[in-house]
Amino acid sequence: MTLALSAHRLHPLRWLGLILISINLSGCNEGLRQRIGIGSKTSPDNTPVVSDPPKSAPLQPGTNVIVIAVEQVGPAVVRIDTVKRIANPLGNFFGGGPPIQRQAGQGSGFITRSDGLIFTNAHVVDGAERVSVTLPDGRSYSGKVLGGDPLTDVAVVKVVAKKLPVAPLGNSNNIKPGQWAIAIGNPLGLNNTVTAGIISSVDRTNALGGGQRVPYIQTDAAVNPGNSGGPLINASGQVIGINTAIKVAPGGGLSFAVPINLAKRIAQQIVGRGQASHPYIGVRLQSLTPQLAKEINATGGACQVPEVNAVLVVEVMSRSPADKAGVRQCDLIREVNGEVVRDPSQVQLAVDRGEVGKPMPLTLERNNKTIELIVKPAELPRQG
Structure with missing residues (x-):
């Protein structure tokens, strides 16, 4: 009974010792606490502060139209590799190499039909002996040039494939x-x-x-x-x-x-x-200005023109569509196919938007009088 009582009374003394030790350690410096393994492990941060903390949350990224547009069209944009045969002017002379050499070229294009129709520039594939088309995903095809138009620099290439990504065409x-x-x-x-x-x-x-x-x-x-x-x-x-x-x-x-x-x-x-069509009417044109009109009129020639800004017919090709329609030198062209024109380029584009053999109305000014004519454009002769 006595032993049990003695043992029971030893417990408060033991806790008292632990409390005293704990209190004593709490007053020790941080270095001692860390050496015996009970201190907080901190290291001084000497990095200089160079900016204030943000006062508000960062802006959230919005919709990026460029990213979305590229994601839509990008998969249909292709690389076009070509091999062309070119003449070597120094061929067979003084070790200048063979008379015909092969030259590698590269350009771009884009798929417009899922079965492999591709638009590109005519100068990219002109004269190509071999054409290779590679998609962004790594697929590669042999291409066939269906045709090219040097006047507009547009060409069409075809590959044998199905379900290819397509670039949508706008207006x-x-x-x-x-x-x-x-x-x-x-x-x-x-x-x-x-x-x-x-x-x-x-x-x-x-x-x-x-x-x-x-x-x-x-x-x-x-x-x-x-x-x-x-x-x-x-x-x-x-x-x-x-x-x-x-x-x-x-x-x-x-x-x-x-x-x-x-x-x-x-x-x-x-x-x-298989080829592009370009109408022509057969006239040579000049931009007329008031100053130029004064100079023309001062020569005393047969051509007398008003001192205005207009499109002047300088020459009419013999037996051309314009000649057959009655267009004359010194006429001023005011409208083509119902479209008002102010310079020779606008006349050219208006004619080019027409069709070969289809009647095209012209509004002219001759001797201060308005004249209406109908011209039927012919096919522009091909060079080479």
Whole structure:
């Protein structure tokens, strides 16, 4: 009984000792506490503070129209590799190599039909002996050039395939300066490159020299060799043009695209009958200004014109559609097919939108009188 009582009374003393030890340790410095393993393991942070903490939550990313547009069109943008036969002017002379050499080239294109119809530039595939088409997912096909049009630089390539991704075509008549312009292609061998800018201008008929049959779309999106034939798309993920040419200038460059409505019309002709059709009426034109009119009238020649801004007929080709319709030198062309024209490029484009053999009304001014004529455009003779 006594032993039990003694044992019971030892317990409070033991707890008292532990309490005293705990109290005593709490007064020790942090270094001792860490050495015996009960202190907090902290290390001083000497990293300098260089910014204040944010006062509000970061902005959440919104919808990026460029990303969505690229996701929609990108899978249908292809790389086109070509092998062309070119003449070597030094062939067989002084070790200059063979007279005919093979040259590799590369460009871009985009699929417009799931069974393998592809739009590209004519200069990408012109004279190609072999054409290879590679999709972004790695699939590769041998391509056949159905035809190309050097005047508009549009070509159509076909591969044997099914259920391919397709780039939806938009309406290039609706585009306006300031809208987004997104280019996708394979510039400088860098596949599936995306650049973006804005539509800088439309209907640039004088972008690459006079006499153009293309009302180019001008953009400031970066385009380089290898982008040729690739799509220019809008913020809705629709193709509005084919990237075709660039103009390099100090500090930057400008790029030009064939409007997709024109490219589609040329492609339909190539697929339907193997070649593009271009109407012509057979006149040489000059932009008339009041100053030029004064100079013409001062010569005392047969041609006397009003001192206005207009389109002057300088020459009419013998036995041409215009000649047969009664168009004369010194006439002023005011309208073509019901479309008001103010410069020779507009006349060219209006005629090109017509059809071979289909009557086309012309409104002329001759000796201060308005004259209505009907001309039937003929097929533009092919060079070469």
